[in-house]
Amino acid sequence: MRVVVLPVCLLETYPHVLLKYDFRVIPQTPSSPAVNPSTPSGSSHKSNMRSQEFYLTPYCSPILPSGSIHTVCEIIKGSPVLRQIFDVKKEDEENLENKIDFKGHCRFIAFGPETDICICALYIPHISSLELNYINQPDPPLSRQHSKLSYVRTPSDTNMKEIALAYGGPSGEHLPAATFVTRDLVHLWISIRDIRHKLVHIDRVLKQPGILSKLTHVESWVTSYNDSIDENTIKKETDASLRLIKARARTLVWDVMEMKNEILYPHPVHGRIPNFRNNPDCSTNLAQLEEFQRARVIEICPSLAQEHLRLFSLAEGKVLLTPAPSIDNALFYKLDPKFLHIHDLSRAATKSGTAALGTIVNLTAVGNLHVDIVVVASVVVNPITGARLGKGKGYGDIEYAMMRQLGACDDSTLVVTTVHESQLLDDLPSSVMTEHDLPVNVVITPQRIIYTQNKFSCPKAINWNDIDNETMLNLPVLKEFKRLQQLQQERAN
Secondary structure, eight states: OEEEEEEEEEETTEEEEEEEEEOOOOOOOTTSOOSSTTSOOOSSHHHHHHHOOOOBBOEEEEOBTTBHHHHHHHHHHTOHHHHHHTTOOGGGSTTHHHHSOHHHHEEEEEOOTTOSEEEEEEEOOOOOHHHHTTTTSOOOOSSGGGOOOOOOOOOOOHHHHHHHHHHOOTTOTTSOTTOOOOOSEEEEEEEHHHHHTTOSOBOTTTTSTTHHHHHHHHHHHHHTOOOSSOTTOOOOOOHHHHHHHHHHHHHHHHHHHHHTTOBOSSSOOTTSOOOBTTTHHHHHHHTTOHHHHHOSEEEEOOOGGGHHHHHHHHHTTOEEEEEOTTOTTEEEEEEOGGGSOGGGHHHHTSHHHHHHHSEEEEHHHHTTOOOSEEEOOOSEEOTTTOOEEOSSSOHHHHHHHHHHHHTSOOTTSEEEEEOOGGGBOTTOOGGGOOTTSOOOSEEEOSSOEEEOOOOSOOOOSOOGGGOOHHHHHHOTHHHHHHHHHHHHHHHHO
């Protein structure tokens, strides 16, 4: 008989359970079995890691002779993450059964003869997955250009991790160039609803007969749970801590996607918008939206992951706008499929093709357009609230704010992002969003369409205090936009 430990909590009224990815790679020898029985063995570590599939799994252990509660305590004591969740200190280990309120905060669910496990659901106040995943890990650099990390996919090596911890400061500037940081385990809060609907990859433990149906009971228990702890306390974040939260969230997603081999190219994905596998399936899902079917003008970011979406939109007869960052007085290139040969559509969807075949839309002409849908690139998205993070430059936010000020979009404009399932982070905190950051109304993955709660308003104007010299150089249109805005104000006065 085995016991499965499921820490559970409420995120935005949705019951979630903490699961983990196990990324430890066991080097194979000719006589050793494959890492995954369903995966053929390779001739090298690289091929073994690429062929391996990873699944979300819970903490699980055979029940000890001393009983199920004692077994759960031993599981908690053996995990740094679970120790953090339940605030277990060295002096608490002997009386852990008394520290954890098994009567008030725990629910054991037994099964019939069809399976040999029981579930131990433990209700806890939410602790951010970003905090949990950086236990004993050096914090990522706050900017990519200061990074000394190597993100090459390698087998786990505890010695290298110790080196990284010894050299790494809070921002990672002191790491030697050859050092890499590995993650053995990645813990994520996963919606129980997504597990029941089989939208996430779960391992054999959770796939056993009857378990998914029993999760419905866990979900109901968590939803109706009345806890005396006030979980609505708002934690004030400083600018420095917010930058660290954003860096942690981006790096966690980049790490997971690299380790799961979910990136097409280029590698490493760190510092980039992920060009994820199966991204053409997002076009199929977008086509199901009534807003897309009605739309005439669509603005789509120039990232590789959205290239198929640009082609699809042109093929569907939509007028396509893509940013023109290198032109001094223009915000977009405009591509109208009516004036394109059918053989040119594929080229028009690329960055170089857009510049060659598109029409330049000057700032003064942007207001003559009404953009029905904006597709923005993202690295991390909260599918519940609509909070999102790009790669850190803020170009998408700025471009939207300029469109808003010029009258090209309004509250009826739908903001969409297309991402991989691994880019969804249900507990990305709302504090990462300011009034000048662009949230999303709809999240589209290769598997599904998600309507967010629209908790944030879209930016209505540029915040010039956030525009530095580097941004002005990379977006020369800002200089002309600022000049036009000043001229308009002078005329008004």
